[in-house]
Amino acid sequence: MDSSETIIVAGAGIWGCTVARVLAEAGRQVEVWEKRPVTGGNVRCETDEKTGIEVHTYGSHIFHTHLPEVWEFVNRFVRMNGYQHKVLARHDGKTYFLPLGLTLVNAFFGVELKPSELPDFMRDEAHSKAIFDAFFRNYTSKQWGKAPEEIDPTIIKRVPVRATYDVNYFNDYWQGIPESGYNSLFERLLDHPNIKVTTGKTFRLEDLGEKTVFYSGPIDELFGFKFGPLPWRTLRFETERLPIADAQGTSVVNYVDADVPYTRQHEYKHYHPEQKSVMEHPETIVCREYSAAWQPGDEPYYPVNNEESAALLSRYQAEAANHPKLVVGGRLGAYKYFDMDKSIEAALNTARQYLEENK
Numbered sequence: 001m002d003s004s005e006t007i008i009v010a011g012a013g014i015w016g017c018t019v020a021r022v023l024a025e026a027g028r029q030v031e032v033w034e035k036r037p038v039t040g041g042n043v044r045c046e047t048d049e050k051t052g053i054e055v056h057t058y059g060s061h062i063f064h065t066h067l068p069e070v071w072e073f074v075n076r077f078v079r080m081n082g083y084q085h086k087v088l089a090r091h092d093g094k095t096y097f098l099p100l101g102l103t104l105v106n107a108f109f110g111v112e113l114k115p116s117e118l119p120d121f122m123r124d125e126a127h128s129k130a131i132f133d134a135f136f137r138n139y140t141s142k143q144w145g146k147a148p149e150e151i152d153p154t155i156i157k158r159v160p161v162r163a164t165y166d167v168n169y170f171n172d173y174w175q176g177i178p179e180s181g182y183n184s185l186f187e188r189l190l191d192h193p194n195i196k197v198t199t200g201k202t203f204r205l206e207d208l209g210e211k212t213v214f215y216s217g218p219i220d221e222l223f224g225f226k227f228g229p230l231p232w233r234t235l236r237f238e239t240e241r242l243p244i245a246d247a248q249g250t251s252v253v254n255y256v257d258a259d260v261p262y263t264r265q266h267e268y269k270h271y272h273p274e275q276k277s278v279m280e281h282p283e284t285i286v287c288r289e290y291s292a293a294w295q296p297g298d299e300p301y302y303p304v305n306n307e308e309s310a311a312l313l314s315r316y317q318a319e320a321a322n323h324p325k326l327v328v329g330g331r332l333g334a335y336k337y338f339d340m341d342k343s344i345e346a347a348l349n350t351a352r353q354y355l356e357e358n359k
């Protein structure tokens, strides 16, 4: 194996940038090809000039992890602020704290349960059904276009259930948003003498030749959708500037009822409580998120994991396996509902395995 060959990393999202960095630090020459004009994939943000608000162009991204190695890796490049994610749910004219815990249950039923009493209370089917119907049924239908019974059960299990007053949305110990913004994370990951970045450059199968390629674009697109497109959910964002300092008092409010067409509203300034001048700026930016079925040409956001799509994915994966120097990964390549930390973990493992096998 020639360790001086140039490796192509196609796609500069979180998976591709991590792979590129690990390979570059191991002395490999890396060319990153990104089809968009900018790096960062869907974690890309734009800073609003007027207010200084970091707008998450592709919807809210909150970094959270329980993986020490991933946390340490990210902290080599950016300093994380102390943001801890809390999600509120607007139901029937009232606002509740998610996730499912003592705060929500006690407020919803008007009771004062102790931690030890919550499990039995929720084992009562009338109680669990009331909570599910209020907070999960309609939101899930809006998000996935299907009844909750019809979607992959692991999706709803992402939301923690706990018998405490802890209203942190994630169980992960480490959380935060890069103080210098998400874009700086990608710029710094790629800032290495062994990495050359070209934007506006799409990778196609005919570019593969004899090269080693780490590809994180859509796997079906790479093979010309020859078996048909993998299904996705797409999102539409309605962004609005408001002449008030604070519109909703928090970063995310889920609208869990059926009569509101959007799933949630984001107010991005709340992700940077350390930015005093931004927080106090007399204007704010909110963004309402709508979910829809994906059509070719739309931005793919959430893979629709079911038996049919798993079978289709296997066919594309078998096709990819015919190319021994092609490594496919990331959310679009692996067709996986990755959190950012899991994408970094996968990238670290994939790049290291490659280095181990190609000394």
Ligand code: UDP
Pocket: 089, 098, 135, 136, 137, 139, 140, 143, 155, 156, 157, 158, 159, 254, 256
């Ligand atoms: N969910 C829900 N109500 C909520 C929040 C979440 O029904 O208020 C369900 C919904 O099916 C969603 C899933 O739980 O797709 C996972 O939620 P999560 O907050 O992890 O979604 P993400 O932020 O990744 O879109």
